[in-house]
Amino acid sequence: MNPLRLQDISLYELATNAEAVPLLQVSPTIFKSMVATLIDVVIERQIKATLWLKLPRGEAWHSEFDRFSAASAQSVYVLGDKPPTAQSIVSLDLEMRLRREYFLLVQSPQFTALVLANRLRTSRLPAELPDSGEEELERKHPLTAIATCDRAVIDRVVGGLAQMIAGTEAEADLQTVSESIDPAIVSDWLAKQIQRQEEIWHSSMISRRQAEAVAQLRQENTTLLKSLRHKDDFLKTLGQELRTPLTTMKTALSLLSSPTLKPPQRQRYMHMLTQAIDRQTSVITSVLDLVQLEDVTDQPPQPLRLADVVPGVVSTYQPLAQEKGVMLAYTIPEELPPVACLNPWLRQIVINLLHNGIKFTAAGGQVWVKARQQEEFIELEVSDTGVGIPPTDLHRIFDRFYSVRQSSEDSGAGLGLSIVQQLIDRCGGSISVKSKPAEGSAFKVLLPIYAASPTA
Template sequence: MFGRKTLDRIERMLDEAIAGNFRESDYDESQMSRVESKWKHYLGLSALTRENMEREKDNIKSLVSDISHQTKTPMTNIQLYTALLREKLEAGEDCGEKQQNLRLLNEISAQAEKLDFLIRSLTKMSRLESNIVEVKPCRQKVAELLEAVIWDAEVKAEQKGIEIVNTYSKDGYADYDMKWTKEALGNVLDNAVKYSKPGGRIYISVTEYELYTAVTVKDKGIGIKEEDTAKIFGRFYRAEEVQQEDGVGIGLYLAREILKKENGYIKVRSKPGEGAEFVLFLQKTNPFRPVRFQKDSGKAP
């Protein structure tokens, strides 16, 4: 049906398109068949679309960077001036007006912290969704991840008299990015602390399967309605009964997206009034694969 030269040219076009090197100007349309000409135009449009997508990605990267940078200084100043004003008020004479002003100041401080948290969460979300940052999983000990996440959550848990019980004592490995997986598991554990009753317990356990290592966070908190279990991983979703609690509804969404980029996933089992059980599945690798060590900054990305 087609000559050898025609097939060779079409194959070369496809190879260049796959490699991202296709340029219409490299081919003389006067020497091409009708089919080759159509392939040329189609691949030219595809190359243009790819260029536009890369340009759009760069624009988003620039926008996210600008938002993060431009809001950092104002937020820092608001928190600084709030702290200075609090010191001045606390040093003044004790009176009814002073107490009222301190209450208002505390509210300003709380709202500033919420805004700062929201900006940081939105920045993380945008960077993940636009692939601006890379999640780079490598073979690491699961125990190190648990220790880091529990350490970050303990202060908040102690304030409510909640005990975090880690039942895992083995030396297993999984394939994960320490910085981002710490964010994912930390979000789940933070929710467990937030929605548990004072004086309760949260259990963290690990189950090893052939292909995955499952990290389970189980609490005895308020639980989740069945109709909400499919919605809680969506952006900004918050169930009606937790509307008054701190948070913006991004934590579980980020956890799901992070695990997805590591070829893992997250599941939930829960009943209202009986607590919730979140299971994070981390992909396991060949036990003979060399271990790479990641240097963790100790902070969420």
């Protein structure tokens, strides 16, 4: 049978041009449900009907009329250029507007109904619809559809369909529209469509929740893997940091056992041993501080005044500063509002920054602690006139075990600033640093002002 060529016939235009027909903006999934519910009504009510249809190719779509074929001996006519297997096929050359249209027409003496959809020229629906592709089609290929039992509308569509199949064996089965329609069947169709819509909505909600849960789980897995990698890196670095002083101690002890060792050499090796022990102690203490910090459960912040905390810490470090010949001073206004933090955390922040400043400041230098209000924050600044930090190293100074500034003392564990940053983060604040080599450094900490919870 030679394909017919009818360039300008559009069933959609025939249905919608003559009078105002309610149009629906639907997704392919919703249109598929409209087709399915119409077939459900025909099957369940055992209506002896003839089906005329044109749908996108693909098992997901044509399984619907396969259900009808399995349940009924009535005729099914599939229109298309490459239609799938069906009881009857009307082959058409679809190089025309009908290529963009999909429909299901049910004809029987007591019930005639039509669902018809049209896609715009700019929206190209794939010929094949894989089961997994419906969500993408929902977003990219909306359809304009009608669902009707209106005799006048269906008459015009049947007229256009008659032109398409003229001269084919199927022409004899194309019926005129029945004079009357059973309202009970129409009501049943409407009820089934509402029920199917509810099922689609419920399924969509479940899928969305599952997608959100999967995304959250994926994010949690990524965070966990990142945390595990950080812990692995930390343990590797910790092993190296512990091995260094142990190697020094082992070497010093070996040299001290020499019977020919002179007093100056013995004194030098004893100093090496003492420094190595101090470094080992510093590393272990800092690691324990970090572990304790990570194990702390969430606690509500406390209102803390810097004027109640800073002077006590400064007085503790005054002897060390005087021993080094470093001037240590502070300026903390009494009227500053309290910050939101925990007392042990705030003390540890000040201790580590002060210790850091004194350590890298030579005799004759200065270390200052100042504070002032900056909008909703209190700025705590610890500055020194020490050796400074090279610009290339500023971005790494808060890394664990990283130490760049050189002093006459041992460089320490390299964990102090890392601990400071974590404590400040937990208080909801931030820390920044400005530094110039040979001129000194200034660490600025912003801590949020305490805001009391409103009483009931």
